[in-house]
Amino acid sequence: DVKVTQSSRYLVKRTGEKVFLECVQDMDHENMFWYRQDPGLGLRLIYFSYDVKMKEKGDIPEGYSVSREKKERFSLILESASTNQTSMYLCASSSTSGRADEQFFGPGTRLTVL
Amino acid sequence: GQSLEQPSEVTAVEGAIVQINCTYQTSGFYGLSWYQQHDGGAPTFLSYNALDGLEETGRFSSFLSRSDSYGYLLLQELQMKDSASYFCAVRDKGNTPLVFGKGTRLSVIA
Numbered sequence: 001d002v003k004v005t006q007s008s009r010y011l012v013k014r015t016g017e018k019v020f021l022e023c024v025q026d027m028d029h030e031n032m033f034w035y036r037q038d039p040g041l042g043l044r045l046i047y048f049s050y051d052v053k054m055k056e057k058g059d060i061p062e063g064y065s066v067s068r069e070k071k072e073r074f075s076l077i078l079e080s081a082s083t084n085q086t087s088m089y090l091c092a093s094s095s096t097s098g099r100a101d102e103q104f105f106g107p108g109t110r111l112t113v114l
Numbered sequence: 115g116q117s118l119e120q121p122s123e124v125t126a127v128e129g130a131i132v133q134i135n136c137t138y139q140t141s142g143f144y145g146l147s148w149y150q151q152h153d154g155g156a157p158t159f160l161s162y163n164a165l166d167g168l169e170e171t172g173r174f175s176s177f178l179s180r181s182d183s184y185g186y187l188l189l190q191e192l193q194m195k196d197s198a199s200y201f202c203a204v205r206d207k208g209n210t211p212l213v214f215g216k217g218t219r220l221s222v223i224a
Contacts, residue, residue, distance in 0.1 A: 004156075033211060040122070042201060042216035043157070050209070058211065090156065101147040101205060101212060105156035 003027070004106035006091055012112045019078040021109050023091030031094045032074035033103065034058075034066060036087040043090065049074055050096075081113045116140045118215035120202055125221045126192055134187045134218045136202035144205040146178050146185045147212065152198045160187070160200075189220075197222045 007022035023032065034046040035058075045058030047066040055066050063085060067075045074093075078085055088110050092103040118138045126132040136146065145164040149157040163169055163178035163185060175188040189196055199219050203212040 035214075040216060043214040045211055045213075048211050059213075092157075099159075099162065101145050101162045101203065102159040103149075103157075103212065105158070107156050 004091055004093055004104050006089075006106040006109050008109050009107060010110050010112075012114065013078075013081050014114055015082060017078075017081050017113075019081050019111065019113075021076040021078075021089055021091075021111070023074045023076070023093075023106055024072055025074075025093040025104070026072065027093070027095070027104070028071065029093035029095045029098075029104075030071070031096065032068065033092040033094075034064075034074065034076045035090045035092065036060070037090055037108070038087050046076065081111075083113050085111065086113045087111060116204060116206055116213045118202055118204060118213065120200075120215045120218045122216070123219045123221070125223060126189075128192055128194060128222055128224050130192050131188065131190050132192060132220065134189075134200050134202075134220065136185050136187075136215055138183050138185075138202070138204045138215075140183075140204055140206040140213075142206040143180060143183075144208055144210075146176075147203045147205075148176055148187045149201045149203065149214075150198050151201065151217070157201060192222050194222050194224070196220060 033048045035043045049068045091106040094103045148160040151157040161176040178185040199217040
């Protein structure tokens with residue numbers, strides 16, 4: 001079974017702190033994604049990566065950055081956390097050779113910024 | 115840009131059939147997908163349609179009409195465990211990421 005893991009289920013940080021959210025997948029997937037999910041807004045794409053050291057901005061990249069130094073790991077960084085970044089963060093991965101449009105999601109990290 | 119419209123909430127009775135609609139506007143079209151997410155859980159893939167017609171997987175079916183920019187997810191013999199949020203998602207080009215709708219919360223009642 002494909003497994004996508006995220007470093008924390010719940011995280012509480014202070015405004016201005018630097019926050020790292022880690023995502024690891026174990027199925028050698030080329031593609032990895034970071035979303036945030038807020039009530040009534042669905043899943044919004046922050047950043048994605050189709051290869052190691054490659055990154056592309058999604059729909060809402062402001063205030064975030066990412067790092068993909070290894071194929072299996074995709075990190076989301078909040079350089080200076082703000083209260084409006086309180087949200088559920090979901091990581092996903094997919095294979096370019098797998099079933100079309102099938103993404104595998106991690107369990108999510110619920111981040112609260114105080 | 116791309117936009118998707120789906121109802122925010124649907125309520126249906128256990129054992130019944132429910133249809134969740136999704137209309138989309140995209141510059142191109144590569145496929146329509148459906149995902150299920152239970153409260154507190156991660157979204158999981160349900161189905162994918164690239165061509166017109168109905169795809170059936172057990173109690174779930176997904177339909178696509180590209181000429182109408184419309185699709186739906188059909189759930190039959192509803193069970194309480196089907197209570198969840200359902201998201202449609204589209205991709206307008208082969209190497210672009212999915213865009214998700216805002217989700218439809220399905221409540222199955224006894």
